[in-house]
Amino acid sequence: MNGKNLSLLFLFFIAMHLNAEPALTIYNQNFAVIRENVPLDLKAGVTESRYSDMVSQLEPDSVILRDPSGKAKFQILEQNYRNDPVTQELLLSLFEGKTIEFFIKEPNKPDSTASGKIIRSGYKSNTQPVIEVNGKLQFSLPGQPIFPTLGDDTVLNPTLAWKIEAPQTAKFDAELAYVSGGFSWEADYNLVSPEKGNLVDVVGWVTIKNESGKTFKDAKIKLMAGEVNKIQPQASRPAAYAMRAMASEAMPAPPVSEKAFDEFHLYSLANKTTLRDQETKQVEFVRATGVKMERVYVYDGAQIGGWRVGMMLGGDPVYGAESNKKVAVYREFKNSMDNNLGVPLPKGRVRFYSQDGADQSLQFVGENTIDHTPKDELVRLYTGDSFDLVGERKRTDFKVNEANHQASESFEIKLRNRKKEPVEIRVVEHLFRWMNWEIKEKSLPFEKKDAQTVEFRVPLKPDQEQVITYTVNYSW
Numbered sequence: 001m002n003g004k005n006l007s008l009l010f011l012f013f014i015a016m017h018l019n020a021e022p023a024l025t026i027y028n029q030n031f032a033v034i035r036e037n038v039p040l041d042l043k044a045g046v047t048e049s050r051y052s053d054m055v056s057q058l059e060p061d062s063v064i065l066r067d068p069s070g071k072a073k074f075q076i077l078e079q080n081y082r083n084d085p086v087t088q089e090l091l092l093s094l095f096e097g098k099t100i101e102f103f104i105k106e107p108n109k110p111d112s113t114a115s116g117k118i119i120r121s122g123y124k125s126n127t128q129p130v131i132e133v134n135g136k137l138q139f140s141l142p143g144q145p146i147f148p149t150l151g152d153d154t155v156l157n158p159t160l161a162w163k164i165e166a167p168q169t170a171k172f173d174a175e176l177a178y179v180s181g182g183f184s185w186e187a188d189y190n191l192v193s194p195e196k197g198n199l200v201d202v203v204g205w206v207t208i209k210n211e212s213g214k215t216f217k218d219a220k221i222k223l224m225a226g227e228v229n230k231i232q233p234q235a236s237r238p239a240a241y242a243m244r245a246m247a248s249e250a251m252p253a254p255p256v257s258e259k260a261f262d263e264f265h266l267y268s269l270a271n272k273t274t275l276r277d278q279e280t281k282q283v284e285f286v287r288a289t290g291v292k293m294e295r296v297y298v299y300d301g302a303q304i305g306g307w308r309v310g311m312m313l314g315g316d317p318v319y320g321a322e323s324n325k326k327v328a329v330y331r332e333f334k335n336s337m338d339n340n341l342g343v344p345l346p347k348g349r350v351r352f353y354s355q356d357g358a359d360q361s362l363q364f365v366g367e368n369t370i371d372h373t374p375k376d377e378l379v380r381l382y383t384g385d386s387f388d389l390v391g392e393r394k395r396t397d398f399k400v401n402e403a404n405h406q407a408s409e410s411f412e413i414k415l416r417n418r419k420k421e422p423v424e425i426r427v428v429e430h431l432f433r434w435m436n437w438e439i440k441e442k443s444l445p446f447e448k449k450d451a452q453t454v455e456f457r458v459p460l461k462p463d464q465e466q467v468i469t470y471t472v473n474y475s476w
Contacts, residue, residue, distance in 0.1 A: 056213025057181035182212035187348030301393030
């Protein structure tokens with residue numbers, strides 16, 4: 001069995017265990033697994049049946065039609081899916097060779113109607129229609145066409161039709177499950193902090209979008225979270241990734257509840273809801289107060305575009321000497337129960353607001369996105385650059401000894417705090433020239449973050465300037 005079939009079997013396993021009412025399991029990459037009830041009245045032999053309330057983005061080869069009780073025996077001989085967009089041109093094509101009425105409205109004349117025979121609709125050939133009026137042909141419509149009642153073969157809504165063979169009569173509500181595009185969901189977070197202090201309020205929203213071409217009334221909705229593999233034909237749709245989601249433990253009766261499901265998380269809306277076509281629906285899923293969030297200042301003064309072979313040593317002595325003055329601002333918090341959270345956070349946008357102490361109004365102070373974050377992990381987000389913190393970085397010495405396979409490089413970093421309160425700035429330095437390095441001279445202690453990154457932590461009082469110097473020796 002190939003990967004695609006395995007993926008579809010997994011999706012249908014979910015769908016078949018939903019309740020009797022219309023139910024959707026929505027993934028955040030433009031698809032959903034849908035389960036509905038379809039009444040079937042089978043005769044002994046071959047019965048033709050149709051369901052004309054389908055979505056417009058059905059994957060026809062994903063359809064499963066079955067008796068949930070397992071009692072009725074039948075075989076689907078043929079399945080057809082029609083999803084013709086209903087346009088004036090399409091309806092003209094359905095009435096080619098027939099005479100219909102046209103409504104005529106002209107300035108300074110009473111409204112009237114005229115009969116015309118549709119010789120050619122132009123629908124398939126993308127050409128002008130040809131209409132016969134009073135025995136003469138014209139390459140335009142004489143007026144607004146008025147179509148008669150549509151026949152049985154005309155589809156106004158996307159329709160599934162089956163030819164079903166059964167050994168005996170059976171009448172039951174069949175279970176119809178399928179995969180459809182046009183659905184997505186995502187998480188959004190709003191964090192509100194006071195002007196002073198490090199305790200914030202967190203409100204999270206689930207945003208669900210339905211662009212499937214169909215309205216689902218009083219449906220049970222579930223959201224799948226996790227990295228679900230789904231192969232897409234010729235990349236016609238985005239890869240089917242689903243998000244990790246969360247449930248708010250702070251609410252006594254949460255509108256969204258969570259449970260572990262296989263290697264994923266499955267989240268259920270507590271109440272049935274009507275999800276209309278082209279509708280965006282939002283549900284609050286997490287609310288927490290008193291979440292401790294730290295403000296972190298980082299000065300990464302070197303403007304280094306990445307690892308480039310031939311530029312580590314004497315090939316480019318200027319590389320890495322450029323500097324910027326911006327001190328970045330990060331917000332970080334622990335996603336733990338001790339910090340009043342401790343729930344799986346799906347990827348989504350995080351907006352930060354701060355209260356103005358003068359009138360308590362909220363001001364937008366930055367935004368970023370988080371990836372799927374399990375509980376007890378650290379969330380750290382860049383929100384902008386500080387106005388009142390300044391950094392300067394310059395190289396003071398650079399020497400290369402090719403004979404002894406050695407090089408040394410010295411830097412001076414200046415930091416200034418123009419705030420009214422003390423801060424700590426984390427100075428990040430990238431030792432990019434070679435894998436073997438050693439810092440022998442330094443004005444402050446540092447922490448090695450990885451094989452080529454070190455960090456100095458520099459406390460600054462209001463209006464204080466601090467200077468950091470260090471020399472790194474490379475050998476190869």
